[in-house]
Amino acid sequence: MRIATWNVNSVRLRLDNTLAWLAERQPDLVCLQEIKCQDDQFPRAAFEAAGYNVAVHGQKGFNGVAILSRHPIDEVTTGLPGDDSDVQSRFIEVVVSTATGVVRVCGIYLPNGNPPDTEKYGYKLGWMKRLKTLVAQRLALEEPFVVAGDYNVIPTPADVHDPAAWAGDALFLPQTRAAFQELLNLGLTDALRAVSDAPGLYTFWDYQAGAWPRNNGIRIDHLLLSPQAAGLLKAAGIDRHTRGWEKPSDHVPVWIDLDIAPRG
DNA sequence: ATGACTCAGGAACTGAGA
Numbered sequence: 001m002r003i004a005t006w007n008v009n010s011v012r013l014r015l016d017n018t019l020a021w022l023a024e025r026q027p028d029l030v031c032l033q034e035i036k037c038q039d040d041q042f043p044r045a046a047f048e049a050a051g052y053n054v055a056v057h058g059q060k061g062f063n064g065v066a067i068l069s070r071h072p073i074d075e076v077t078t079g080l081p082g083d084d085s086d087v088q089s090r091f092i093e094v095v096v097s098t099a100t101g102v103v104r105v106c107g108i109y110l111p112n113g114n115p116p117d118t119e120k121y122g123y124k125l126g127w128m129k130r131l132k133t134l135v136a137q138r139l140a141l142e143e144p145f146v147v148a149g150d151y152n153v154i155p156t157p158a159d160v161h162d163p164a165a166w167a168g169d170a171l172f173l174p175q176t177r178a179a180f181q182e183l184l185n186l187g188l189t190d191a192l193r194a195v196s197d198a199p200g201l202y203t204f205w206d207y208q209a210g211a212w213p214r215n216n217g218i219r220i221d222h223l224l225l226s227p228q229a230a231g232l233l234k235a236a237g238i239d240r241h242t243r244g245w246e247k248p249s250d251h252v253p254v255w256i257d258l259d260i261a262p263r264g
Numbered sequence: 265a266t267g268a269c270t271c272a273g274g275a276a277c278t279g280a281g282a
Contacts, residue, residue, distance in 0.1 A: 009271065009281085010270090010271060010272075013271075034281085036271070036272065037272090060272085061271090061273060061279095062272075062279090112280085112281060113282095114280095114281085114282065152282070166282090169282075170282080206268095206282065207269035207270050207271095208268050208269045208270090208282095209267085209269085218282080220282080250270080250281085
């Protein structure tokens with residue numbers, strides 16, 4: 001079973017790229033972020049025609065997350081618990097059925113948090129604390145469980161081309177990295193780092209200042225695995241070639257293969 | 265370098281992104 005995450009930066013503008021990548025990579029389940037549209041504007045029919053069930057948690061103009069699944073979707077939950085005043089669409093969770101049992105997947109678009117001296121950073125840290133609470137609850141279920149998405153966290157200096165340039169950024173501040181480490185300490189495994197300790201594995205290159213041709217990238221899109229999922233991990237990868245396509249997203253897809261029978 | 269680029273909304277620009 002192949003599970004992927006991709007911040008597409010507008011699903012409507014990126015529909016052709018997304019369909020092309022689905023045909024190429026053939027994922028069984030995909031978490032999409034920054035769909036930047038409301039539920040009724042989501043190109044549902046195009047993805048259904050490609051063989052996917054669709055769950056959407058949209059928002060006008062900004063944010064918005066969705067999950068595509070070839071497996072039947074048994075449950076959908078939207079919105080990260082813990083703050084009733086939070087109206088931003090950044091969290092969607094599904095349970096899908098496979099031949100060997102259920103798999104639980106959360107798709108997240110964690111807040112950017114810049115500038116750090118504003119309430120935006122407090123919102124980010126609060127969101128991470130709420131996510132930690134939810135993950136702890138889900139881990140108690142002892143299921144194959146994946147938290148996939150745009151974390152807006154550079155975990156270590158090995159995950160950024162120019163660490164000094166990001167020193168004061170909300171994505172790389174010590175407090176941000178510590179909160180990410182707290183998630184791992186609950187018992188989650190960073191799938192990509194479970195298969196490679198190589199430097200230069202990036203998932204985002206800014207549109208500005210020639211970041212892509214200079215390979216001035218960062219790794220901020222992650223798939224974190226419960227012990228039951230980590231035990232099934234066969235492979236993980238980053239589809240960086242999509243950054244070179246026409247009209248690219250500034251993020252690229254990240255995927256894992258779990259030793260669970262695929263479907264379709 | 266004070267910037268660079270790209271998106272949605274809405275119809276000229278701003279806010280947001282990271």
